[in-house]
Amino acid sequence: MKTQVEHAVDGIITEQMATVAHDEDLSPEYIRTMVAEGKIVIPNNSNSTPKPVGIGKGLRTKVNASIGTSSDIVNYQAEVRKARIAEQAGADTLMELSVGGNLDRVRREVLAAVNLPVGNVPLYQAFCDATRKYGSADKLDPEELFDLIEQQCEDGLAFMAIHCGINRYTIERLRKQHYRYGGLVSKGGTSMVSWMEHNNRENPLYEQFDRVVAILKKYDVCLSLGNGLRAGAIHDSHDRAQMQELIINCELAQLGREMGCQMLVEGPGHMPLDEVEANILIQKRMSNEAPYYMLGPISTDVVPGFDHISSAIGAAQSARYGADLICYITPAEHLALPNEDDVRSGVEAARVATYIGDMNKYPDKGRQRDKAMSKARRDLQWDKQFELALMPEQARQVRDSRLPEEEHSCTMCGNFCAANGSKTLFDGDLQGDKC
């Protein structure tokens, strides 16, 4: 079976491409060209055919929600509920990142519960299994890792974050810069670095990259190049180790694409606001515009409890400057496993951020909804306002909880309503694009 990339190169517009073209109001031929060039991906799996969601150049910036158990909190029903909440709240993709309990079970139950493309990080289960089986994650057998990736593909995942870009050269850069202020923060990445150090061996996912690609291609799964050496602290942002891994990931994105596989590149993490533009420019340049999957970024280290907001501030910049998929961050980040409320808050904040970023990424079509909303506000058309709201349910709740005496106004200004006051004064002046 051919992949989306191979079909696109052959000039074939797949059902997935046609759906994305329709959803994004673009031509199928544009989508095909971009998929062929590796600038758009549509995570897929021939076993499960998830909802086609396009990620990349010219498309609406998408939001990913991550869920999953930890060793402390294993509740299969709760993870299924979180998955459904993420979908209802408007997430475009979902990552199932469990590391506690029966990992096959939670993956399969989550996959069955949603229509979204679901991704994961195969290294998690690989290292969990090795710990259980051999007493240490450092005893992981690479052959078992490759087998596991295939089994997980078989289950229907649409994309996989795999840490292929960590190699011994990159670890040397980490040592030469005297390690890091905030340390390593990627779970899979850190375990892989540990494995490499303890076994004095190259990363098998780098060494046998073609084998990773071959497995994913078989199922048309999208390979997301994980960033195991991303900075987890503002002070470490864009250090040499992180950039070294990005170089390798961009190189692998091109290689994988040439092999006919859909490829994503992952980005940080923790970054001050003014570095976001440069980060994205460099990733786009080095990867020949591979779709970029950013983890926010979180733009300060000091607001635990509010990292859905610190990352929304970063993510608006990411989307503005060209990131294609934004991983949400929840209020529980740095503190605890997210619960159902956290998942909802995370998706909502990320949707606000990507919408705002897209207003700059696509200055025309990104603002049509704003234009309509401002007219509905001027004219005090409340139903129209809720219709145009990105998240209408919550907006209605706020208004309904405090209804005004006069139906057309709101309790903020009551009978001191500016919109009402100015209407009679200037409505005769409205002309042209102001109507």
Next chain:
Amino acid sequence: MKTQVEHAVDGIITEQMATVAHDEDLSPEYIRTMVAEGKIVIPNNSNSTPKPVGIGKGLRTKVNASIGTSSDIVNYQAEVRKARIAEQAGADTLMELSVGGNLDRVRREVLAAVNLPVGNVPLYQAFCDATRKYGSADKLDPEELFDLIEQQCEDGLAFMAIHCGINRYTIERLRKQHYRYGGLVSKGGTSMVSWMEHNNRENPLYEQFDRVVAILKKYDVCLSLGNGLRAGAIHDSHDRAQMQELIINCELAQLGREMGCQMLVEGPGHMPLDEVEANILIQKRMSNEAPYYMLGPISTDVVPGFDHISSAIGAAQSARYGADLICYITPAEHLALPNEDDVRSGVEAARVATYIGDMNKYPDKGRQRDKAMSKARRDLQWDKQFELALMPEQARQVRDSRLPEEEHSCTMCGNFCAANGSKTLFDGDLQGDKC
């Protein structure tokens, strides 16, 4: 009695300047120079001597919280509670913007409840009184307006937003551009425009600007030049009417300063992300760096219910590019009068935003806390993390609600903790600024 500006020009360092210098870790002489040049204000009132809070060049970006009744919801106790919540949540200044009930009573009760500098908009009460007394806001007697401003100063307000910059020339610009897509959205501004149109007269606050300044100077109150013609819609951002008012406000800022009064200039409102930098550059240039008080900006029109986040995204840019005081926006914006929870959420989101903006405004001192936090995270020192958190209480709540089995980790990763895993691998490599 002399004002802060007059003392500063005379070379005197007031108690207020000394306190601000201490709080901001800057020299008293620097503060004095900036106050003399009108680049820093310290809202004050000789009757009430509020907590000295510096706003302007070289200082931490401050957060204002606005509260107040509306005609629909009048609850004096609730407004006092909101004021206290805003102060506890970390607001730096407070605006009391009531337009419902006994306005003298709510102002005085709020002033008595907090130590923060409190501001208001005198036009609100002026137009409310005129409506009650004469049946129409358009029948406001300018003499009564000036008397009211003085009475309100007498009560102890530290700053007043007064719409001096609206004049007939500006209204002509509004007409020539065929009005506006989103209309006028400033309550006081719209009522003043209506008054001017109905009476065919110039704005008395513009015409007799020296009289406004003389009243405020008498009490050392800071004059905040309101923006009655600010855009209330993305589509109207930086239209000619808004810019015309900004020109006049910047001119008045200089005039007022030359007359010895502390002056702030107010900014919008609704603005797409990529226009924030230009807006601030132009305000700073035209006003010779008068402190700038931005209302966010809200960076999209379509997220009612989440405008604390859309404005946090805008406010981070504002602070980054030089705004000095940010007015919070609550989740109730565009929908209803904010309740106590909304006030808290608004302050929290604005504090996250201004902190992040200051990381770029002050790249060295703005990031020291982040650096310390990332080390505490690397070393899994939880108490230290809470100590460094901008809002520690909420962070503790999240962690305590889901405590891990192993004390040093958290329930996000449990025994799959990257920080723990990488510690043993690289701690020997730590050197220099990484320690």
